[in-house]
Amino acid sequence: MDALTGAWQWLTTAANWAGDKGVWHRLAEHVQISAVCLVLSCLIALPVALWLGHIGKGGALAVNLSNIGRAVPTFAVLVLLTLGPLGSQGEWPTVIALVLFAIPPLLTNAYLGIREADRDAVEAARGMGMSGPQLLLRVELPLAYPLLMTGLRSAAVQIVATATLAAMAGGGGLGRVITAGFGNYDTAQVVAGAVLVAALALAVEGVMVAVDRLCDPMRGRRRAARIGRGPGERRGARDDDAVAIGGAA
Amino acid sequence: MSVPWSLTAAAWPSGQVPADPGGPWLPQAAAPGGADCLVANDWICGAYLRTRSHELLAATVQHLGITAASVALGLLIAFPLALLARRRRAVAGAVLGLTTVLYTIPSLAMFALLTPVFGVSVAVVITGLVLYSLTILVRNILAGLDAVPAEVREAARGMGYGPARMLFGVELPLALPAVVAGIRIATVSTVAMTTIGSVVGFGGLGNLIASGLQGFFKAEVLTASVLCVLLAVAADLLLMAVQRMLTPWTRPRAGSRSGGRRTRATKAVA
Structure with a gap:
């Protein structure tokens, strides 16, 4: 309990929030680099995943990428990049590491989403004379939306976690x-930092869930379809499974 | 927590490289030509491997110990949780929701939050890793048990199988592929995440990465990183082999996959 009251005291001390090493500045750094890296990794991963999913190739790559991403320690990559030639280039090691670890969940989920889009719907759309891009944008993409958002959510959480490790x-x-707290043997600061990081991660997860609900192209319609399909549980199970594709850092 | 490897770790303060690289049993003078790469601070350095092999070994042993303890404990906790969750859907919602929240918390924050509870010890790292592995293990055990065909269950019940015999004799064998898949994912990510334990000095190979960062020692960082990935791959392959041994019926045979499964399922009942 000592640690908790200590952490509370640390958090309620105004001096800890101000200045270059204060919480506000650190939070701004964290959010800024996370947002930039999320956009960058989407720009890299999504076009590739959508294209691969559309032409139906590269499945092994898309799935194995997640497994590789899980086996590589984030900390090791961050340190290797820092000691490497890019180490003197300011934030670049962090940016590269964040993007590298955000790509697997984005790519794998988006690919699977497109690939697993209801084949009957895709065939029907093709029969109606839709062109390739039309098919992708108007049929496959809306059908892939749930998995796409799962990937985005995993990637966002992954980025926030990796940015902490930076x-x-x-x-x-x-x-x-947190690291400064460990360096000074200041348990109160360690716990306060951990609470802040955990709160940020949970807030990001919450925001992504809200965005998911708001942007759903099939809002209201999907539920009806699910009930009508009978063994609709499958869809839900898949969504849950895909969460595990992310991987904490 | 009195675990054997904590002894190795205690003799091995965080972030500190022993000043004398060679152990007493090693020839003290590494060939002068071989030490060049240490001076030049190359990424790949044979002299480093030779002179610090005992340090690498100790770190690897600690890494393996932390990973094995975490996954084993995780499995011990996940199994009853999954059974409980299967019984009551309300529990299932709570367990799945809670483990997902835990999974969202970054590992550095998790270890930091556990530090005041356990002090700076290996228990911090193991507890954190157990909590992460729960998310994956509970989901996979549940998915595996749910996927057992209803007719197999019916048949077993008809033959007079009680709940316990049904679970261990019929359901678990059939759920084994999914369970092992979960163990594999949990093990691989635990091997990678153990490195972050270096913040409290118990990170296995992560300790070497951290000390390499402090001393700007490239060979140490690269060697420890590569070893870490190799450990993850080796553990994954080992578990895959174990699963193949335990579930011979899932191997593709002349018949279709599901056909093979079905035959074995009936065999398990008989």
């Missing part, structure tokens, strides 16, 4: 509060 390799962000 502090261990000398980067900025909220993780710095």
